[in-house]
Amino acid sequence: MSYLFQINITLFKNRLLLVLFAVTSSILLPNVAFSKDYKVEILVFENLIEHQAYESYKHKEIEEIVTESEVWLIEPTMLLEELVSFDESEDYLLQHHFSWGQESLDYSEAPVVNLTETDISGWIKVYANHLLYINLDLDYKGYKLTEKRRIKLDEKHFFDHPKFGILLQVSRLEEDEGESDGEGSELDDIVED
Numbered sequence: 001m002s003y004l005f006q007i008n009i010t011l012f013k014n015r016l017l018l019v020l021f022a023v024t025s026s027i028l029l030p031n032v033a034f035s036k037d038y039k040v041e042i043l044v045f046e047n048l049i050e051h052q053a054y055e056s057y058k059h060k061e062i063e064e065i066v067t068e069s070e071v072w073l074i075e076p077t078m079l080l081e082e083l084v085s086f087d088e089s090e091d092y093l094l095q096h097h098f099s100w101g102q103e104s105l106d107y108s109e110a111p112v113v114n115l116t117e118t119d120i121s122g123w124i125k126v127y128a129n130h131l132l133y134i135n136l137d138l139d140y141k142g143y144k145l146t147e148k149r150r151i152k153l154d155e156k157h158f159f160d161h162p163k164f165g166i167l168l169q170v171s172r173l174e175e176d177e178g179e180s181d182g183e184g185s186e187l188d189d190i191v192e193d
Contacts, residue, residue: 042099
């Protein structure tokens with residue numbers, strides 16, 4: 001009888017641990033990136049405030065990165081208030097507004113968006129290795145911005161250089177958000193199918 005009682009207590013403890021693990025996981029999961037698609041939206045703006053910014057080194061030209069994964073155009077919807085703020089600002093000049101959808105993939109499989117405008121070139125890569133990250137390597141009118149950062153869903157993230165900046169937001173892609181006609185986004189000129 002004592003042996004069966006010990007087995008029942010052990011089973012109860014194991015079940016209790018599983019329930020605690022499930023509850024803890026459900027609390028932590030919103031900060032963890034998994035299998036759904038993402039919507040990525042960025043604003044590229046120039047800083048018009050007088051200050052000095054020098055590049056003290058000669059950097060290599062940024063090479064385009066080719067990946068098998070694709071992105072698709074999405075109508076911009078997340079950074080519209082900021083867009084209005086930039087339009088009303090005398091200190092900043094909005095240069096580009098990009099918005100795209102992509103699968104949630106790890107670093108080795110995630111798509112790379114190559115930017116090839118006249119004033120900005122380089123690439124942006126959003127990927128999920130249990131947590132969400134962004135890597136970017138951009139050249140804006142000869143000024144370089146390179147960064148790797150952990151980001152969180154639905155938060156606005158600012159990438160800063162004295163001459164220009166990037167405002168970015170990543171969220172889950174809603175079921176009804178499909179391909180866009182590209183209006184309001186410049187990716188159709190940038191991303192080659």
